[in-house]
Amino acid sequence: MPTESATITHMSIVLNSTATVIRDAAKSLISGNLVAFPTETVYGLGADATNKDAIARMYRLKGRPTDHPLIVHISSIKNLDKWAREIPDYAIKLARSFWPGPMTLILPRTDLAKDFISGGQDNVGIRVPGHTVALALLKEFEAQGGLGVAAPSANKFGAVSPTTSSDVELELTGLLSTNDLILNGGPCSVGVESTILNCTMDMPIILRPGAVTKEQVENSLECSIDSNINLSDQVKSSGSFKSHYSPIAKVFLTGVPNPGDGFIAYSHIETPTGAVRLASPKNNEEYAQLLYSSLRYGDLKGISNIYVVPPNSNGIGAAICDRLTKSSAKL
Ligand code: TXA
Ligand code: MG
Numbered sequence: 001m002p003t004e005s006a007t008i009t010h011m012s013i014v015l016n017s018t019a020t021v022i023r024d025a026a027k028s029l030i031s032g033n034l035v036a037f038p039t040e041t042v043y044g045l046g047a048d049a050t051n052k053d054a055i056a057r058m059y060r061l062k063g064r065p066t067d068h069p070l071i072v073h074i075s076s077i078k079n080l081d082k083w084a085r086e087i088p089d090y091a092i093k094l095a096r097s098f099w100p101g102p103m104t105l106i107l108p109r110t111d112l113a114k115d116f117i118s119g120g121q122d123n124v125g126i127r128v129p130g131h132t133v134a135l136a137l138l139k140e141f142e143a144q145g146g147l148g149v150a151a152p153s154a155n156k157f158g159a160v161s162p163t164t165s166s167d168v169e170l171e172l173t174g175l176l177s178t179n180d181l182i183l184n185g186g187p188c189s190v191g192v193e194s195t196i197l198n199c200t201m202d203m204p205i206i207l208r209p210g211a212v213t214k215e216q217v218e219n220s221l222e223c224s225i226d227s228n229i230n231l232s233d234q235v236k237s238s239g240s241f242k243s244h245y246s247p248i249a250k251v252f253l254t255g256v257p258n259p260g261d262g263f264i265a266y267s268h269i270e271t272p273t274g275a276v277r278l279a280s281p282k283n284n285e286e287y288a289q290l291l292y293s294s295l296r297y298g299d300l301k302g303i304s305n306i307y308v309v310p311p312n313s314n315g316i317g318a319a320i321c322d323r324l325t326k327s328s329a330k331l
Contacts, residue, residue, distance in 0.1 A: 014182040017133040026140035036154040036168045038185030039129040042161035044151030064157040069119035070150040075138035091199040097220045100130035102194040102211040133185035163188040191289040209319040244326040247295040249306045251328040262298040262306035284317040
């Protein structure tokens, strides 16, 4: 087991996720504090989903507009009906197939899901994450009387999601209070946010592509489904804003970098002369894992322009292309 010493030496609030730390973190959530924690997709900034004040503080801290709904994280499908009603059979089937895992279901909400987490909409996003630390935290939180942890990605509104605890610390330094915590669980294995499926109609619609792919959903349900990742007319999804997931640097998906510009591409593509190679993924899974940390690394190095050769759209490639399109759409 890792020790409980902080992973970063100066006045850090980053802790390795031992059993004791998880217990204290759950208690801290119950007391109304914020706890950033690892999931398999990206790090989330957690708050008790029933605590209006804690949620209000989280919105302020992230600079997130209050009408943008939050995903409620629970430890098991067994708790789904606490938060959601009129759950279609297909949603149950998807939950059984892909939870714990990188998939969020949007469902009609129960009275437990208040306006302050749903952005005033009649539905709520729910996810059972597939990361041992996240699941341990959620189980402990529920054992202490909690019902669900609302957790957006642990970044300021519009920025790139963090995929390591040190990225969370860099992102939120100065914003978290001494009672808040950041749990370390290593780098995220997926690297891009969960697939979001609107399950409020006869058939699911993909609102945000992720590691659970359209093909996997179609195979599970034995029918074809639609995506609606650029329109937010059915339900509000801040990730469906055109400009989102943006580093400080400008991101270009076409053109040739000048010397000193950043460059991200599959490993078999050569680095143009003078460009700074930020990542060389061998396949789409690796591309997703490396993408956000390499964009952040570019920012840390003070690089102003990052040129990216997007991956093919196979599998998680569709999610990477979606995020890259939004990263490069800076206004
Ligand atoms: O992988 C993930 O989903 C991560 C980890 C931490 O679980 N969370 C995450 O949360 O990406 P966030 O808040 O950064 O992005 C969630 C997206 C937002 O665009 C939000 O507007 C949308 O999901 N969303 C949440 N609840 C919704 C709802 N009821 N209807 C429509 N969109 C919703
Ligand atoms: Mg986010």
